[in-house]
Amino acid sequence: xxxxxxxxxxxxxxxxxxxxxxRDQRYVQFVVLRDxxxxxxxxxxxxxxxxxxxxxxxxxxxxxxRTISExxxxxFVTVTGELQHNERVxxxxxxxxxxxxxVVAASLPDNPVADDSGIDVRLDWRFLDLRxxxxxxxxxxxxxxxxxxxxxxIDHGFIEVQTPKLMASASESxxxxxxxxxxxxxxxxxxxxxxxxxxxxxxxxxxxxxxGPAFRADPSFTSRHATEFTSVDCEFxxxxxxxxxxxxxxELIVAGITAVKEKHGAEIEKLFGIELxxxxxxFPRIPLAEAKEIVKERGYEVPRADADMDPEGERQIxxxxxxxxxxxxxxxxxxxxxxxxxYHMRHAEDQSLTKSYDLIYNGTxxxxxxxREHRIEILEQQAKEKGLDPEELGFYLDFFxxxxxxxxxxxxGLNRVLMLMxxxxxxxxxxxxxxxPNRLLP
Amino acid sequence: xxxxxxxxxxxxxxxxxxxxxxRDQRYVQFVVLRDxxxxxxxxxxxxxxxxxxxxxxxxxxxxxxRTISExxxxxFVTVTGELQHNERVxxxxxxxxxxxxxVVAASLPDNPVADDSGIDVRLDWRFLDLRxxxxxxxxxxxxxxxxxxxxxxIDHGFIEVQTPKLMASASESxxxxxxxxxxxxxxxxxxxxxxxxxxxxxxxxxxxxxxGPAFRADPSFTSRHATEFTSVDCEFxxxxxxxxxxxxxxELIVAGITAVKEKHGAEIEKLFGIELxxxxxxFPRIPLAEAKEIVKERGYEVPRADADMDPEGERQIxxxxxxxxxxxxxxxxxxxxxxxxxYHMRHAEDQSLTKSYDLIYNGTxxxxxxxREHRIEILEQQAKEKGLDPEELGFYLDFFxxxxxxxxxxxxGLNRVLMLMxxxxxxxxxxxxxxxPNRLLP
Numbered sequence: 047x048x049x050x051x052x053x054x055x056x057x058x059x060x061x062x063x064x065x066x067x068x069r070d071q072r073y074v075q076f077v078v079l080r081d082x083x084x085x086x087x088x089x090x091x092x093x094x095x096x097x098x099x100x101x102x103x104x105x106x107x108x109x110x111x112r113t114i115s116e117x118x119x120x121x122f123v124t125v126t127g128e129l130q131h132n133e134r135v136x137x138x139x140x141x142x143x144x145x146x147x148x149v150v151a152a153s154l155p156d157n158p159v160a161d162d163s164g165i166d167v168r169l170d171w172r173f174l175d176l177r178x179x180x181x182x183x184x185x186x187x188x189x190x191x192x193x194x195x196x197x198x199x200i201d202h203g204f205i206e207v208q209t210p211k212l213m214a215s216a217s218e219s220x221x222x223x224x225x226x227x228x229x230x231x232x233x234x235x236x237x238x239x240x241x242x243x244x245x246x247x248x249x250x251x252x253x254x255x256x257x258g259p260a261f262r263a264d265p266s267f268t269s270r271h272a273t274e275f276t277s278v279d280c281e282f283x284x285x286x287x288x289x290x291x292x293x294x295x296x297e298l299i300v301a302g303i304t305a306v307k308e309k310h311g312a313e314i315e316k317l318f319g320i321e322l323x324x325x326x327x328x329f330p331r332i333p334l335a336e337a338k339e340i341v342k343e344r345g346y347e348v349p350r351a352d353a354d355m356d357p358e359g360e361r362q363i364x365x366x367x368x369x370x371x372x373x374x375x376x377x378x379x380x381x382x383x384x385x386x387x388x389y390h391m392r393h394a395e396d397q398s399l400t401k402s403y404d405l406i407y408n409g410t411x412x413x414x415x416x417x418r419e420h421r422i423e424i425l426e427q428q429a430k431e432k433g434l435d436p437e438e439l440g441f442y443l444d445f446f447x448x449x450x451x452x453x454x455x456x457x458x459g460l461n462r463v464l465m466l467m468x469x470x471x472x473x474x475x476x477x478x479x480x481x482x483p484n485r486l487l488p
Numbered sequence: 489x490x491x492x493x494x495x496x497x498x499x500x501x502x503x504x505x506x507x508x509x510x511r512d513q514r515y516v517q518f519v520v521l522r523d524x525x526x527x528x529x530x531x532x533x534x535x536x537x538x539x540x541x542x543x544x545x546x547x548x549x550x551x552x553x554r555t556i557s558e559x560x561x562x563x564f565v566t567v568t569g570e571l572q573h574n575e576r577v578x579x580x581x582x583x584x585x586x587x588x589x590x591v592v593a594a595s596l597p598d599n600p601v602a603d604d605s606g607i608d609v610r611l612d613w614r615f616l617d618l619r620x621x622x623x624x625x626x627x628x629x630x631x632x633x634x635x636x637x638x639x640x641x642i643d644h645g646f647i648e649v650q651t652p653k654l655m656a657s658a659s660e661s662x663x664x665x666x667x668x669x670x671x672x673x674x675x676x677x678x679x680x681x682x683x684x685x686x687x688x689x690x691x692x693x694x695x696x697x698x699x700g701p702a703f704r705a706d707p708s709f710t711s712r713h714a715t716e717f718t719s720v721d722c723e724f725x726x727x728x729x730x731x732x733x734x735x736x737x738x739e740l741i742v743a744g745i746t747a748v749k750e751k752h753g754a755e756i757e758k759l760f761g762i763e764l765x766x767x768x769x770x771f772p773r774i775p776l777a778e779a780k781e782i783v784k785e786r787g788y789e790v791p792r793a794d795a796d797m798d799p800e801g802e803r804q805i806x807x808x809x810x811x812x813x814x815x816x817x818x819x820x821x822x823x824x825x826x827x828x829x830x831y832h833m834r835h836a837e838d839q840s841l842t843k844s845y846d847l848i849y850n851g852t853x854x855x856x857x858x859x860r861e862h863r864i865e866i867l868e869q870q871a872k873e874k875g876l877d878p879e880e881l882g883f884y885l886d887f888f889x890x891x892x893x894x895x896x897x898x899x900x901g902l903n904r905v906l907m908l909m910x911x912x913x914x915x916x917x918x919x920x921x922x923x924x925p926n927r928l929l930p
Contacts, residue, residue, distance in 0.1 A: 047645075062726055064692055064891055082694035083645070122891045151862055153891035173887050176691035182647075185693065189648040193638060203489075203525070205624075206631040208718045208902075210921045211653070211701050214928035226677065227667045228715075229707065229925050235668065242921060245930065249618035250506055251627065252524035258700060259653050265671065273670075276650045284504050420593055441930040445615050449506055449564040449595035460650075479652045479684060483671050486656035488687065488883040 049083035051140050054129060059142060061086065062124040062150070064177065065117050075114045077144075078137065079125065082182055087141040088125055090114055113147055120153035120174065165474055172479060172488060180317045184476050187306050187314070188464055192257060192278075194305035195298050199280065202294075204253035209242035211235055211259060215438045222262045224273075235261035238457055240389070241442045243281040244418060247453040248445040253282035257460070265483050269472035270410065270462060274481040278463075281418075281455030288401040291415045291454040292377050295405060296327050299375065303467070318468050329375040330367050331403075337363045337378050353382035357410070364409035379403045388432040389425065390416040391454075405458070408466040415456030422446040491525035493582050496571060501584060503528065504566040504592070506619065507559045517556045519586075520579065521567065524624055529583040530567055532556055555589055562595035562616065607916055614921060614930060622759045626918050629748050629756070630906055634699060634720075636747035637740050641722065644736075646695035651684035653677055653701060657880045664704045666715075677703035680899055682831070683884045685723040686860060689895040690887040695724035699902070707925050711914035712852065712904060716923040720905075723860075723897030730833075730843040733857045733896040734819050737847060738769050741817065745909070760910050771817040772809050773845075779805045779820050795824035799852070806851035821845045830874040831867065833859040833896075847900070850908040857898030864888040 048061060063081035075090040094107035095115075101107065117123070127142040135141045159171045168175040175181060196206070212226065212233045224235040236242075238260050246254040260277040280298075285291060306314075307322040314320050332340070334355065338348055341355075341362040348359045355363070355378065367376040380399045383392055390400040402416035419425045425446055429439055436443065464476035474480045479488065490503060505523035517532040536549035537557075543549065559565070569584040577583045601613045610617040617623060638648070654668065654675045666677040678684075680702050688696040702719040722740075727733060748756075749764040756762055774782070776797065780790055783804040790801045797805070797820065809818040822841045825834055832842040844858035861867045867888055871881055878885065906918035916922045921930065 062893060064893075080692065082647075082692050118891075120890045122893045150893055151888075151891045154889050157890075171886075173687045173690040174890060176688075176693070182691075182693065185647045185649065189642065189646075192648060193642055196635060196638070200631065200635055204631075205524075205627045206634060207627065207920050208699075208701065210716055210923050212703070212716050212923050212928060225669045228928065229705070233928055245615045245921075246618075248615040249624075250522065250524050251618070251624065257650075259650065261654070263671070274652055274654050444613075444930070446593075447596050448562045448599075448616060449560075449593040451504060451506075451564045451592055478649050479687075481652050481654050486654060486670065486675055488886070 047083045048081045048086045052138050059129045060126045065121045068117050087137045088144050089141050090144045118153045118155045119157050122151040124148045190305050190309050191302040194302045198298050198301045199255045204255050205251050207254045207256050209239040222264050224261050224263045239279050245445050247283050248450045255280040276460040278458040278460050283451040283453045285454040288417045296329050325375050330371050331377040333380040334378045354385045360406050361409035374408050376406045377403045388428040389418050391419045412462045413456050413458035417454035420450045489525045490523045490528045494580050501571045502568045507563045510559050529579050530586050531583050532586045560595045560597045561599050564593040566590045632747050632751050633744040636744045640740050640743045641697045646697050647693050649696045649698050651681040664706050666703050666705045681721050687887050689725050690892045697722040718902040720900040720902050725893040725895045727896040730859045738771050767817050772813050773819040775822045776820045794827050796827045802848050803851040816850050818848045819845045830870040831860050833861045854904045855898050855900035859896035862892045
């Protein structure tokens with residue numbers, strides 16, 4: 047691995063990777079070779095372009111020189127050579143004097159992605175785009191973040207579940223549902239694991255978590271929406287209120303960012319110019335109605351007929367929290383019942399508000415959480431109030447007829463978290479293969 | 489948590505869970521209370537069925553007695569009481585003298601699942617079925633198994649990816665593909681992440697892993713098939729042959745079973761009567777042609793026109809391996825090119841064989857692995873030989889035009905591994921919510 051070279055002593059080494067750059071000078075050739083761990087400079091000091099009977103190594107030097115001259119960007123090679131530490135080499139302080147170079151898989155000479163290519167061209171050639179060190183880092187950060195979250199859940203005794211993505215009926219909203227031809231009938235793709243993770247509470251699983259795909263037939267083209275995205279979900283029993291959910295949520299976020307900073311902090315600073323901050327606990331909590339007042343005092347009136355926030359309002363309240371508390375996160379709490387799904391629990395003392403929250407990170411919503419309504423009579427009543435078809439919800443309501451403890455949880459968009467952590471302009475940049483209304487390829 | 493009670497000193501405790509059993513005797517009431525960690529016996533020694541003016545505690549005892557009498561199976565309660573260690577209590581050596589019992593969520597009195605209910609009834613009421621301690625253990629075992637695998641991958645520097653499940657065209661076989669209505673057009677559900685995990689090799693990711701859903705429109709009703717299942721996938725660069733893939737595969741399996749045995753071994757023995765064995769490395773490897781000879785010598789001729797094994801052949805070869813090497817696993821290697829997908833690499837010295845394997849566990853196939861063909865000219869040729877449409881494969885073949893290092897990997901059915909590890913009769917028993925041609929609910 048290239049990252050291990052700097053720590054090695056001078057001597058013969060063998061490295062593999064792809065060609066990032068070739069400088070073919072008259073008397074010396076340089077190749078920058080990259081693998082998933084870093085880049086290193088290769089040097090051919092024995093440039094010989096035409097056979098020379100005077101030179102006893104002519105038979106070796108000429109083919110080597112020609113091979114290097116013909117190397118195309120992206121070609122995978124294996125190189126044997128002498129590792130030399132050299133402080134003047136900017137790239138890691140080492141270089142390799144090439145002895146043997148083998149082309150393992152040649153690349154076409156054209157490079158369809160240029161440095162100034164737009165996002166659509168880059169997504170067309172995503173596998174080339176992902177070779178950039180910044181893109182590689184995104185997915186190593188994601189790996190570390192998820193592993194840290196799972197460790198927290200496992201330390202709490204939570205169970206990992208894989209809920210089905212094929213459903214017989216609508217999950218939350220019929221509007222944005224994908225339909226699947228299912229043998230003689232049809233099925234739907236799950237928009238969230240909501241119902242199935244609540245089922246685990248009826249099953250006495252206690253705490254559960256899932257990281258998996260979710261599907262929304264949402265025709266919008268914003269920087270925050272996709273038709274398929276990775277949902278980070280958890281749900282657990284015996285909560286007293288949504289406060290318990292927020293506490294676990296904070297713990298997870300802090301563990302995730304801490305692990306990322308420890309493992310990738312220096313690289314993130316180098317490649318993205320961002321110094322990651324470990325958020326302090328507790329995260330600020332502001333009831334939504336109050337947040338709207340604060341935003342209004344700052345001169346922004348949310349232009350919505352309902353009680354909800356809008357994206358600009360989220361940015362404004364985040365700016366306020368950053369100024370006032372120096373915090374990147376804020377829980378907006380106690381959303382109005384009128385704008386929440388039927389399964390959110392309402393406050394006993396104020397039926398117009400729910401025991402719910404949204405989590406805002408650097409000005410954008412990344413998650414919705416709540417205590418769920420577990421009392422079947424009230425849950426049925428709430429479904430009716432929202433105009434839902436009890437027939438279609440039958441299988442879900444059944445979960446509650448045989449006893450379910452009080453419980454709560456949240457769903458969080460993984461791609462949004464990554465986008466906001468690394469200050470990227472769109473989830474397209476941090477999704478392995480983005481899916482939108484116009485994009486199903488590659 | 490109920491599992492923590494035995495280690496506690498006598499004194500006041502508060503526990504929550506669901507009612508598993510009530511014995512309502514004349515002078516004493518017993519309740520078995522369960523949570524996700526275990527079960528405990530609750531005792532009400534102060535049985536008083538009718539108000540008694542002589543008894544100063546009558547106002548407390550009568551409602552308590554009645555509450556317990558009316559408890560239905562599955563009702564969730566919270567109990568405060570005195571913990572007492574008592575060796576005569578079979579259930580964990582402790583009991584709780586009830587002081588206060590609160591019904592949190594009552595269950596309907598009927599129990600739609602009886603002890604002798606068939607699998608279909610149990611799946612109809614999966615959330616009740618999952619309350620059984622055996623079922624709960626299955627998913628805790630799965631959690632531990634997956635976490636151990638991920639730890640191995642992360643220790644090797646592998647990256648976790650989430651590949652899209654929505655595709656523009658077929659992945660491997662058009663025959664078993666689910667179609668999705670996708671805005672004005674259509675999409676397909678991924679049958680495996682094969683193409684996308686290979687893309688990570690073109691992207692220079694090195695090693696990657698994914699645990700996610702896969703979909704097959706397979707109308708069969710065997711104990712091993714589902715229309716949606718959890719696929720455990722990994723793929724990595726710079727392999728010399730399928731042997732490198734088998735080595736990592738072994739390492740993962742051993743790490744997974746070791747972690748499961750350490751954390752749940754005693755419980756697995758108690759609930760399933762199975763003493764888990766940590767498999768020794770290397771696992772036996774037998775070329776498929778040789779395996780068919782061995783099976784034939786045992787008196788079983790595989791009734792197939794092609795070069796493949798069949799389920800009975802797999803059982804036979806597993807029995808042979810168990811007798812001869814005392815091993816639960818066997819790699820069958822070097823499958824004929826005629827029965828492998830177009831992207832498997834062939835042996836240079838024998839083009840009729842592939843550098844591939846199946847992994848058999850306790851007599852059933854759980855996984856297929858291989859070195860992949862990374863040389864574009866050969867790959868295109870192989871696709872043509874298999875009669876595939878190069879148009880439809882275009883996006884995939886593009887991955888190879890800009891250089892891809894030699895690589896290999898495997899896909900493994902998580903539910904099958906669990907089924908075979910815990911010696912269950914069907915993947916239905918070890919899938920959170922099974923999906924088959926006739927089953928989309930709950």
